Amino acid sequence: MGRYLLRRLGQMIVVLLGATLILFACLFVIPGDPVGSLAGSERSRDPAVVEQLHKRYGLDKPLIVQYGTYVNKLVHGDMGEDYTQRRPVAEILGPKLVNTSKLAIAAIVFDAVIGAGVGALAALKRYSLWDTVVTLITTILVGFPTFVIGMLMLNLFAVQLKWVPVIGDPSDPVQVVLPAITLAIIDAALVARLMRGTMLEVLRADYVKTAIAKGVPRRQVLLKHVMRNSVIPVVTYIGISFGSLLGGAIITETIFNWDGIGMAMSTAIQQQNNPIVVGVATWGVAIFVLLNLVVDLLYAMLDPRIRLS
């Protein structure tokens, strides 16, 4: 177990280094000088200022030197300084990471509780009215784009009913509800369908039949045998989904003006604010790799037949 963890963490460093190198190469072959003009404006920067900024950000050096400097700084916890406001990237991204995490956690809780709950109930009451309704609604929801749900909710609850402000404040826990539901609702539909499917399969499994025949109470059968075995694919799905949520939900954050890293990323790409782009992307890769590891560990816990080696 310990050796397995160490090996996975070692692999993670290699993946991170590779990912940042590819990112670096991609960003710096994009034509256009990132500091050649003023932010979002047609105006050229004074050549003297451009030269000074090139020096300041090391843009006058070869790509590989820039990358070396970046990695060296990163190891020391310094993510550099952004090109427009000239503030430390860590300082800019810090509060955004907190906001994105709040949203991601709220969304994933909604996903897991509602999605898995609804799906399990549907499987238990197969072909009942409840099952039909769930199947119908989840089928429709899976086909819905996020932005439609987001815009509808914002218009209904903020513009028309005025229950919540249009311009939200991420520090107010009530205001996380709308964006979290927007973000989670489609995923929750998927989780419900997944849960229903696997659960139906498990319910037909021999060991469940055996347990029932043995006279094990129904409650125990469901909790110990059925549930535990049905959640494995759901855990995988939710784990991966959580990873991408933590990487920033651009559309939802944009609609609700939620100051998270998805929004930061989209703005930074438009402005060619490369330190921010690299920072967010590195975070995204790191969190994804880490969550994959967590999911693998959870497998072993849920299913003793899976050995980590």
Add this chain to the structure above:
Amino acid sequence: MRLTKAMRWTAVAATTVLAVAACSNGGSSGGGGKPAASNNAPAKDGGTFRLGIVEPTAIDPYNVQESEGTLVAQNLFTGLTSVDVNGKISNALAESRTPNDDCSQWTFKIKGGTTFSNGEAVDAAAFIRGWTRAAAKDAASDVAYHLNEIDGFKALQDGTATTFKGLAAPDATTLVVNLAIKDCEFDLRTFHTVFSPVPPEAGAATNKAYNDQPIGNGPFKMEGPWQHNSKITLVRNDSYGLTKAHLDRVEISILNSANADQLEYQGFQAGQFDWARMPTEQLPVAKATYGPKNEWYDWDANGMNYLMPVTFNGPLKSKEARQAISYAIDRDAIVSGVFKGFRHKATTLVPSAFKDAFQDGVCASCVKQDKDKAKQLAAQAGLTPGTKLYFGYNTGGGHDAWVQAVAQQLKDVLGLDVQIDGIPFKELLKKEKTPTSTGMYRAAWGADYPTPGNFLSPLLATASINEDPATHTVQGDNAGRYSNPAFDALLQKATATKDLAERTRIYQQAEKMAIGDDQALIPLFTRSQQRVANTEKWANLTYDFNENPTLANVSQK
């Protein structure tokens, strides 16, 4: 690429859903006029004004550059001069501004006894401190170039000096400015926020604490530090040296730049904002809803949209070719078809916001599409059917529809093989400046201070090409590389003319030469601005030269 697509989808969604939602509001038809700019009700103090902006680059005057940063900085700082919505300058903290005979030296008398909000004096030294701080090398300021005429600017920029040689304060209320480049309209520049005074506490431009919470001498002061990407809160400065503001507070929410206009408008509809922009698609409905209530503003602002032909290279080298292009474009059709009348046809480079300098129709080829004239001029210039014409523009700026329309018109009228190239903004700006650039580019410009010279000089003067001797790329803003000694001479004559009316006439001649005769740029559309404003609650609420609400004058009804 995927992101851009996602954003576009969001915009489409926003439009669709809002259009549906808006229908339920019951849109009544009817024109929206301008609300009366000033209603002379007795001003009542108090109230909180709320609006949304996008995250500014800076609010510390050393690097304030876009309209949003200017909104904050102009309410935190008061400089020597102020400018009204028609581009007319007047004294703010200056009591007089006097040039010497050849305009190489300016003397500003400053109102005595005013202070910064921390109690420190606003004297001539405070101005020198502010200007020196912005021009210093480590500031790497994007806007310090506005100070470039002052003697000693170069030495400060390259770090060989730490004091501004050209500035002197013989006494606390006198500021003497010696210019290395003579300019009879230098005083107009002082309207820009980079000319703000700062207190000793400001320190160098790299002082992060001051960058986020500048202490100024304006009608408002910061309530706390700038909460990046979240909000900026201003409160009235009760020790303000000029006419005090009426509002207690101004709450500025910072919105995501991708859909800020959408959020502003939704916020306004929900009663959360008192002033808002709107997405282009929403303008007709917004006008119908808020026009009859006198809550709708629509005006042609300080700015211009035009095509920048490459004049040193390629098919548009001759003025006849450029005129042919201009005559071939049906601006009226694009205005009504693409912009639904919310932008107007441009027939000048200097916009109508410059009331005295504006000369309607100076670009004769812009007034009306003339296919015959276009064909005739094209034949003269060798712009034969099938000629390849490069047309570069930036994607993501909402330009796609009209760019397509212009290209189609050029194809229909002149038979040109127009090669549209939509690329990211920074890439476009780099490409148009290379020595191999050709054809034409979409471009726009707005003035920093109210002189026609701020259009004509950076965009068209030979000095504004400023070619890099090593790479031969343009480093200035004259990327079309128009160069005409007679035009340059007129600009020089203008800045050497003290009489304002005479100077304006010379600028008009210059514009006639570069735009009317040489067609160095091809004006297309005005910079039109629309706002909805809560005039039910607020009196004296209108827009200023920088397209921002006049917060210092607003009062409760």
